[in-house]
Amino acid sequence: MVWDDALVSSIYKGFRFPREVISHCVWLYHRFTLSLREIELMMAERGIEVTYETIRTWCAKFGPDYARRLRARAPRSGDKWHLDEVFVHIGGVRKYLWRAVDQHGNVLDILIQSRRDGKAATRFFRKILKHQGRRPRVLVTDKLASYRVAHRTVMSATEHRHNKYLNNRCENSHQPTRQREHAMKGFRTVGSAQRFLAAFSRISPHFRPPRHRMTATDHRAERAARFRVWDQVTEQTFTA
Incomplete structure (x- = not known):
């Protein structure tokens, strides 16, 4: 599996908002127990006017794709x-x-x-x-x-x-x-439940490392590593 620089951000082509806004809203929706309207309000506080229906569309389109990319990068499952x-x-x-x-x-x-x-x-x-x-x-x-x-x-x-x-x-x-x-x-x-939960079951655990098993330093390092992975899967597409 290799990363194809020629395809960087191609999945966002035709969308008015940049990758950073889209991926952030998808992350908020799948990681926290926030409604679409609550995310709309949070974005408005930052000066970004986007409707909850637009956020719903982003989550439905990009959530499964992000989850698929995270799955492809996941270590081999246990036995x-x-x-x-x-x-x-x-x-x-x-x-x-x-x-x-x-x-x-x-x-x-x-x-x-x-x-x-x-x-x-x-x-x-x-x-x-x-x-x-x-x-x-x-x-x-x-x-x-x-x-x-x-x-x-x-x-x-x-x-x-x-x-x-x-x-x-x-x-x-x-x-x-x-x-x-x-x-x-x-x-x-x-x-809709199957599609959402399939994505949620991959994205949410990615940001839930076993905190009780780690020191504070190790936890911060692990959290930073997982955000780096998230940046990679939301910025680029890859080919096998």
Whole structure:
């Protein structure tokens, strides 16, 4: 993978506002529990007159692209995967958000589905394997029977540990999503929720290093490094 200087900022062609304004608004929306109108107000305080609908358009267009670039630069995922599902209300209807993280807390994939039966679990397993390109050494889930069905169907050779007390890492990973869902007052459609959460699950954790494991000096250095990566993925396009 190489960076192509000829394509610098080409994704912003045709937009009236510069890259710095666009990427900053997308960062605010995906990192903090701010509404689009609150971001509009924050930008107005800086003398930048942009509507919340324009910010919505930026987040929908550039959020997934930024997330894809961050994913391409991410280190190889761990070999121990934690899977969990939690219900979310979309358009007033209960759906299930499936999530997989590795032993380091890095989000591997998410998928919104209407059910949490064996068919739904199998579909999620196959989606993760397609994106990761390899099977884990250990699979950790709660005692939902659907996971056992998917395990037998898709990755029976992988060790499967199923205990409700072993899966706190994945359950904790749902908390930022819950906070964002509350701030957004829920999601309207499955498609919009899937697109937003796929981007959110990559961008938000990028700016959430494990602070409790670091000294203040190490944390500042790590934070600066992550902002440098953010500048790179929002300024340039790359080719494989």
